[in-house]
Amino acid sequence: AQTVTQSQPEMSVQEAETVTLSCTYDTSESDYYLFWYKQPPSRQMILVIRQEAYKQQNATENRFSVNFQKAAKSFSLKISDSQLGDAAMYFCAYRMHNNNDMRFGAGTRLTVKP
Amino acid sequence: DTEVTQTPKHLVMGMTNKKSLKCEQHMGHRAMYWYKQKAKKPPELMFVYSYEKLSINESVPSRFSPECPNSSLLNLHLHALQPEDSALYLCASSHPGQGPTNYGYTFGSGTRLTVV
Numbered sequence: 001a002q003t004v005t006q007s008q009p010e011m012s013v014q015e016a017e018t019v020t021l022s023c024t025y026d027t028s029e030s031d032y033y034l035f036w037y038k039q040p041p042s043r044q045m046i047l048v049i050r051q052e053a054y055k056q057q058n059a060t061e062n063r064f065s066v067n068f069q070k071a072a073k074s075f076s077l078k079i080s081d082s083q084l085g086d087a088a089m090y091f092c093a094y095r096m097h098n099n100n101d102m103r104f105g106a107g108t109r110l111t112v113k114p
Numbered sequence: 115d116t117e118v119t120q121t122p123k124h125l126v127m128g129m130t131n132k133k134s135l136k137c138e139q140h141m142g143h144r145a146m147y148w149y150k151q152k153a154k155k156p157p158e159l160m161f162v163y164s165y166e167k168l169s170i171n172e173s174v175p176s177r178f179s180p181e182c183p184n185s186s187l188l189n190l191h192l193h194a195l196q197p198e199d200s201a202l203y204l205c206a207s208s209h210p211g212q213g214p215t216n217y218g219y220t221f222g223s224g225t226r227l228t229v230v
Contacts (some may be wrong), residue, residue, distance in 0.1 A: 033218070
């Protein structure tokens, strides 16, 4: 079974600074996908960034980037130039290729201080 | 249309009531999902439909009954629920496993269910 671990229940960052959220996962598969989702108080889960395991290049989406270390099974999210609107719960998620089963980590609550 | 629409947004029901949650998408996704999310916890997978057929049932009690009448609609029928079933119920859709799975899921904003 695949498991996703987020070891930081809460993180805090000053506005305009950079913060990194950690995620590790356990799998015996070689082909899979990793995601970071954001859940603000509005409750909707919003896809922030995705990474295909077969790609060595780390994904980036504007201020969001990942550090994907396949051998270490690590998938951290870096948020640069943090904004007040980034405050939310962040979930790391894993999905095996050709499988309709996405699993989430426990989440990290990010607070952004003005 | 790039949304998953869930209705109602809030629902309060008694333990003897029968109610239904509805989810709709028009993105051509052929996989649809129900997740249950308790406060300060991650979403937990309940059911998966792929091409309108139930493909995953995560040992959910029979008081929850899913239905996928067509490729755009997903229902969750509720009957004889318990107070511990109070939670946020999230619907999601995606391309199925044989499709571009790297795109992740699109989620609705959920139904906040309270069982009294």
